[in-house]
Amino acid sequence: MKYSQIHPKTRRNDPKDAPSPGTRLLVRGGFIEQVTGGIWITTTMGLLARRQAERIVREEMNASGATEVEMPILHPAELWRETGRWDKYLSAGIAFHLKDRKGAEFILAPTAEEPITSFARNNLTSYNDLPVTWWQMSPKFRDELRPRQGLIRGREFVMKDAYSFDVDEDGMRASYAAMRAAYQRVFQRCGFSFIEVEADSGSIGGSGSAEFMAVTKYGEDTLIVCPTCHYGGNQEKAAAHFEYPEVPSQNLEELETPDVRTVEQLEAFTDLTAAQMVKTIVLWADDKPVVVSMRGDLEISEVKLANLLGAESVETADARIVEEVTGAPVGFAGPINLFGNTKVPYYFDVSVRGMQNFLCGANRKDVHFIGVNTGRDFPAPSEFHDLSKAVQGLTCSNCKGSTFEEQRGIELGHIFQLQQGYSSAMSATFVDQAGERVPFWMGCYGIGVSRIVQATVEQHNDERGIIWPWSLAPFQVVIIPVNGTNETYQGVAEELYRDLTSDGFRVLLDDRDARIGAKLTDAELLGWPIQVLVGRSWDNEEALEVRQRDLRDPDVSVFNQEGSSLPTATMKPQELFEFLRQLRQKHENLNP
């Protein structure tokens, strides 16, 4: 395309309230324009970027064996009532919903489990029809309380969603595995630095759900990740592994600790570190107390405890309950004389397993024990549970080899094994080989397609602007006549533009009558991978000045870099074609 025909062009001023480079650069570059909170216009240029993401997603979906369908955007309430999600979404306030002229209720699709399960119910009747995975790419809607960060958390966005239908659990896992592999290829081809965060590493051959996260400090989510095996999750999900060398047992002793209650106070009062202590907490889960013991340097994860108990809410118990349960004021609880004696449910975190000679409260005011050993000083628990928040520095429970690191990320995709929840609720069954009606085994799989565009910019930018990866670049090459009124330069630029375009490259011709400085600044802000300047080198030797946008990764065999300027090379047109074809080849090899 010609830049003169594209509107808007680059903007001079940063938008208000754009804390991340993604929003700032997409607005400055004229890729998106806000209509109202969380609702955006995608401009010609923005759409060209998203089309590349769409192409990659489409290719990988079709290659995975899934077939494309299209559910409507307006879903009748009746379908959502079958699964109970109507009330759930409406009470959460997250649903855009409306009534038609006759009073019938609809929700604007946030996802499409209900209509697609109904579609399966109508059309997949026998085990012979299965497995089937259907996918679609369409606008989705969420009435976010706080829309933010441009396309990252919008209220209207483009999502690719897919749904698999299988005869049994093994089938579901196979469909899930195929989609998982497709997701890995999609995010590789998009050029992301990403991690796959598994929710449940325990089960072999596939987990219950996994998130694909683009790593960027502008991510919404904090992640605890193993750099070796890539297992991880948020703090309330990832599980650490604990192992202690065996040492000679010390004697149990009482320690007077007058008004010394917290781990920090105990560290100051004794020569022990928090990791040599066991802290014991009383919590209030729904309407009952519960006790948890864990290593002193860790934090309780209310989410993990709630999942273990199947509780709706978990919070710290108040002082009166603590005293009722432990017989001592807050700050002096411990397992000795409590675990095995109390009727209150009592759980041990995995961090306690194998600890020796530790400090813990004595369940008496102003007294702690030291030299405590499990099994000798209180009964050995029959099991331990993962109940503490994962933090960096702990050992990965999956590979047991590396220690967790903390990163921030943007969720790009999410895959779930749904089992038979939706199909059972909707009586969506097929007839199996034995002639029995069985609810489908389902999976569901989502990719935030408009989000891909902005997550790419969050990852790939510098102080000059965007640095598009080759695969997603709306234009891979920009051709810039150095002097907009020089007819020779214009003619050469036009010819290059036509030839490169017909060779299959995505090419922008900056045909504006503007200063070269402004054109170069725009080309850097807009982030095209390769710039081709038609100027003085043409006069001298019919050559072009070729510049590479990505300062971080100059191809030293081709480019020279001096000072702060972009890596530059001088090429004859034929050399440029060969160089670009090699570049394309390289990227296609990276993205088979």
Place this chain on the structure above:
Amino acid sequence: MKYSQIHPKTRRNDPKDAPSPGTRLLVRGGFIEQVTGGIWITTTMGLLARRQAERIVREEMNASGATEVEMPILHPAELWRETGRWDKYLSAGIAFHLKDRKGAEFILAPTAEEPITSFARNNLTSYNDLPVTWWQMSPKFRDELRPRQGLIRGREFVMKDAYSFDVDEDGMRASYAAMRAAYQRVFQRCGFSFIEVEADSGSIGGSGSAEFMAVTKYGEDTLIVCPTCHYGGNQEKAAAHFEYPEVPSQNLEELETPDVRTVEQLEAFTDLTAAQMVKTIVLWADDKPVVVSMRGDLEISEVKLANLLGAESVETADARIVEEVTGAPVGFAGPINLFGNTKVPYYFDVSVRGMQNFLCGANRKDVHFIGVNTGRDFPAPSEFHDLSKAVQGLTCSNCKGSTFEEQRGIELGHIFQLQQGYSSAMSATFVDQAGERVPFWMGCYGIGVSRIVQATVEQHNDERGIIWPWSLAPFQVVIIPVNGTNETYQGVAEELYRDLTSDGFRVLLDDRDARIGAKLTDAELLGWPIQVLVGRSWDNEEALEVRQRDLRDPDVSVFNQEGSSLPTATMKPQELFEFLRQLRQKHENLNP
């Protein structure tokens, strides 16, 4: 694709309430499935059909110089209040609208004039930026009172809409002309028999609006069309031309017509035809009477009269008013002694101009005049107006050469010259060469993309099923092994499938283990242009049986047709390739 992987397959029963072949065949073939009134799932097969229509629309939009953008689906009420369309759409009941969690109001886009005019207002600031035409293809919504005929009148549908912005009226007309040419190419390439219906043929170089209608007896609209110049419209829009040979004037005479009041009664009572009479009608326009005289065989068009008067409502006046205005009971009105004497506004239809020696009422009970001549017996009107309904048989007012025909049609597209209505209302201005702020001169242009799919089926079908035109066919070729368990046939079919697909054809392999009769019936219902059977001819001479779906148009140089069977030919694989390449060439030449 392989048919085993596509769901649903053909259905055995006709859907309920499907009066047109389009809905019936699309449902039977498994292209669409209803979710609720006017809301449909588009299946894999239906989507493949629509993708072809989308491709053609996209190619022609880009070729026309328009650039693609994407407006959101949720439009804030504030934008629609700027043009007054918020109240208009809501009171018409046609808008799907909702409130978000904070109470802000939105409409689900039926069209996008408001956000795109706002986008222009923000980004097109100078005459240097113009002209610009933006287009998008996206879901649109109308809460139809009576959704019907499948994709023809749905409540959620895919529409291509485009909007042009120009510096002046000439520019607007040029943008309109470019889009009109693109529309003609789109509908030609889709294989439609269509007509372009102009709303206003009077102005040279472009009309105010035009509709593109697919001609089919299952169309919603009745059209009056000139077969020569293609001018036309509905009855309340198209204008006829009237011309009479000059003849010697007869004398004016009174005729006693006791209780003979209607044109039919007068035809029986005299030897004159209705076309030799002038009838005079008193109407009630808003709150005032008005008189119209027209030729006796025509019908008043209340719409045309309302447009002429700028009236909200026009209806026949009651007997009391007729008597007050004409001095006679109903059935005896006429221009003599009335036109020129009454203060009631009096209009003559163009059909009266040039009539001689006609019959009309005498404004006295039981009396008519015959041998009446304008200018001699009553004053000649200074002007005549188009006030009668157009019907077949009348002369076209545009080319004055042919007579109108009556047809039924489905609206495929609509183009409008919007002038400055939206831009003025929204203060959307640019700075012109003189430095003045001027509202944009706009046009808007729509194509019903999902509707194209069904309109195609309404036009192209027979008693066996759909007959897809080559350009829109989801699959151009189906390959059918005659015996699903014969490994030789399967191997040949698979190889053909791979080779034809990689040669760029859209190919379906019917790989089901089903009876050949069922496969052929399905192939005919589904309407693939070319069927390739791998069967006995392969055993005998390594040849294929090739059949053409369109019985109406067999290529006699290639195919033999016997009895009721499809036109058939026997070809070696190499001959099949050559034949298909020629066929593709032919269609590409038709659709350059």
